[in-house]
Amino acid sequence: MAIGTVRSNMLRTILTMLGVIIGVSSVITLVSIGKGSQEAIAKQFESLGTNLLVINLRGTGRATQLGYDELMQLEGTAGIKSIAPTMNKSGATVKYEKDSQTSYNVIGTNDRYLDMQQGSVESGRFLAEADLDFRNHVAVIGSDVAAEFFGSADPVGKEINISGFVYTVIGKLQSKGSNTNGTSMDETIFVPLDTLQRDFKLGTIRNAYVEAASSTDTARVQGVLEAYLYNKFKSDTGYSIFNSSQLLSSLESSSKTLTLQLVSVAAISLIVGGIGIMNIMLVTVTERTREIGIRKSIGAKRRHILLQFLVEATVISGMGGLLGLVLGIAFSLALPIISPGQNTSLSVSAGIYAFLFSLAVGVVFGIYPANKASRLKPIDALRTD
Structure with a gap:
């Protein structure tokens, strides 16, 4: 039923998913760039070895x-x-x-x-x-x-x-x-x-x-x-001594911090996408008020209506998460070709977490519309034109 509802208005569904798609693909791409940079730094230090020290005389x-x-x-x-x-x-x-x-x-x-x-x-x-x-x-x-x-x-x-x-x-x-x-x-x-x-x-x-x-x-x-x-x-x-292993740790830490900051910015797109989902679900509740009244009048309980709209919101965010995942992986693989010298490395854990977060966005921002739909009284819903 949720998939059928989503397919009934594909353009609106795609526009609703857009924020989630951009958010997930951005997270995947930025994490792959950050991880690729860290691996490139580590590779350079491995070529020099971990037994090199640098003295700077000031x-x-x-x-x-x-x-x-x-x-x-x-x-x-x-x-x-x-x-x-x-x-x-x-x-x-x-x-x-x-x-x-x-x-x-x-x-x-x-x-x-x-x-x-x-x-x-x-x-x-x-x-x-x-x-x-x-x-x-x-x-x-x-x-x-x-x-x-x-x-x-x-x-x-x-x-x-x-x-x-x-x-x-x-x-x-x-x-x-x-x-x-x-x-x-x-x-x-x-x-x-x-x-x-x-x-x-x-x-x-x-x-x-x-x-x-x-x-x-x-x-x-x-x-x-x-x-x-x-x-x-x-x-x-008047002097400072740098250990190559310490310098490696410092550079990796800086790279991780920068990547985390960029991912945090990209996560805002997911939140914005969640707000879009909530907005569309509220519109959907208004459009389908009579349908809700009919369901309740023939025996549907509050939890059934609540679950129905929650599933729809989760399907929308989940589909957006999957599309964002595919686009993020594709762009991460294409980036070294588009921009030679830019290293990327795909992270399986980042992909899993980004997808799960997109599902969570659907649940969190779908709760209010679903709760509003489940609270409608059958007689009031049936009277709605």
Whole structure:
């Protein structure tokens, strides 16, 4: 009977379900986007491992500075496998022969950096310890930089000009994409740290990557670094140490919070849809007052009328929930194709909860119209035109 009533006026039924359809499909889509982002973040961190720590030095005075040798003397002690200090020259002007100049990020580091970042060389080699010792003017370029200046040709042995200084290309990296900090090795040029520091007068080291021997040593290494830096600076305000696992948890937590907020906004559509269902059911009660009177006059009890209208409201919201579920799944699967780079991951639990919530909306917002219908007196209902 409920399905027959719904089919008797399909246009009105579809318009009534629209809020529920939009709400459920929005919830499914937003949850799949949030879950896809979390999985992408986790995948990036898995590629780096959970035994990586990052030191940020914020001090400006001599008392809060660290030299390259001071950092490297910690390597091989207390579970520390390797250390890669870095210095950055952002927006450096780079050109090759008469080609138009382009701005790229230049990082000065040592030979340990590439292994820590899980990168690999496509041609040539990466920086060596001798390049730092002799302050060689050599550079390793990312795949996008190589494509910009050399196309498909091998860049090894060619010379590029970085803000007025000539560097010989000794290697080209394989394409890797963005790191967890949003930077891309593909669009970066790597040179010896001492060379970059001297050429561009960059001052002291600001960042350093520290790799623990294993994930179980990470906490101990972090404690050793904190103790060393505190003893060196006599304060804990000039530095910060980030554990990759802690950073992963923080990013995942932020992503979950944002997803929850977006889902909460989408849930408002379900509530609006419920109000629409209640409105239409009230209209239906008015239209079918004589029918209710006839049913009651031949023996229908209040609970029968109440159940009849509740079932109709639930069928409408349930059908809307199913359509929203299908549309949400379809859009989540199509989104990576429509917008390359956008990760999505369907959540079965989110689909179940969204559908159950749509049913609950039908019940909650159908109670008042159903109760109103069940309270009609047969004689008054029969008199209604």
